[in-house]
Amino acid sequence: MSDSLFGRAGKALGWSFASTALGRLSTLAIGIAIARLLGPEEFGTFAVATVALLAVLSFNELGVSLAIVRWPGDPKEIAPTVLTISVISSIIVYIGCFFGAPLFANAMGEPDATGVVRLLCLSVIIDGLVATPAAMLQREFRQGRKTIVDQTTHWLGSLTSIACAFTGMGAMSLAVGRLTGALAGAVLFIAFAPQAMRFGLNREKARALMRFGLPLAGSSIIVFAVNNVDRILVGATLGPVALGYYVLAANLAGWPINIFSQPVRAVAPAALARLQGDKPAMRTTFLSTAGLLAAATLPACVVLAAASEPLIRLVYGTVWEPAAMILPWLALVAAVRILFELVYDYFVVLASSRVVFTAQLAWLIALIPALIAGAAIAGLQGAGAAQLGVALVVVLPIYLYELRRSGIGAGSLAARLALPVLGAAVVGGVVAVTSHLITIDLLALAVAGLVGVAGMGALLYRLRHLIGTLRRIGASADAAPEPAPVPTPA
16 A cells, blocks of 8 residues: 555655644744844844745746646656746746835835845745756655755755844845755755756647646736735835734744645645546545644644734743734634635646636735725734635635535535534633633643644544545555546646
């Protein structure tokens, strides 16, 4: 069974989870050091530059690298064309970023961020260069090698940032560290997948790739806007200090996504793509994965929400205490996003670009006025409440409707999520009460952590039969004949 689809995906998920967990745990310690060294204002300046970087990374390689993951034939036949498109488009994007940096920094209310934006966004070119080897490793479930890349990138970049911060470089220290780590990671990616580093341009393949990638690139731009329009509005309206508080809280709220959801996303598309010829198996795999993912992530999200005040005070200091006002809202938003990301990946594998684009566009259109109104009425808390409201009232119904059209009814999904939601509600209630009654922050956090781990363990134990379901599907997929290669859907 070790060479089966389930076995390969399981090993890849294990490596991805270990890499992400180790990275996030070390990020906590390093983030504390950086936050205490720089303070909210310098941290806010770097946050402005990060928004710019994430914007261009959302579309710099035009979405073509994902085609390698889901290509039904041999991905080596499209790798040279993918590499060429990725590098050329990334260079063009960076040129635009360089000249547009002053305008962007001024719009965000932080003109001093121009140099940081220009330096940090050099990572775009590096990302375009390694997009193809990274996708090849994902396609082949080589998460062990990707773990080495991730850890090298993280540790070298973080330690470089701390060293630069000690010398008084301020926000620029974070940009230097990020770029240093990206360069080291690029070297390793190329070393681990040298066969992917061959340039070429097949016009027929290029047209097929652009038909596949451009809708996803457009969708990725909308995804970026949905994920970052809150930071843009907070920075532009409330200033870089408030943005520093907001980004710190957002980074904490993203812990469950980074530790649990991202490893699954690194494996799920490739696993689902192997089941394209068996739609019932795809649907069952999606539902089982959703149940297990909710059991692992929802308790963590509610612990962050219920214990936000002692967490911020103890870990970052009282100077960062305003971040505790927004963390509960963002933690609940993160819980909803985890489900949405899995749905997004499911429709990407189905090549339903229309679905992902429509849902993200509706999300953005509803989110902008809601954020403006929420921030005007209640500041940071209002911005968080607006995000949660739009996710539940606008986006969730759209995804439920599209899932039903693909054969997954709301009742089937609710049956998988009911127990995790109920268990998370119990965990959140217990943590909220204990955090209020216990006045010693360290003790309050210790109790919250124990309750969260216990709740997560109980839920995963109750849902252990879903692992057996995934194992059986993987075995059936390995026994089935390979589907004939078909052109990538437009």
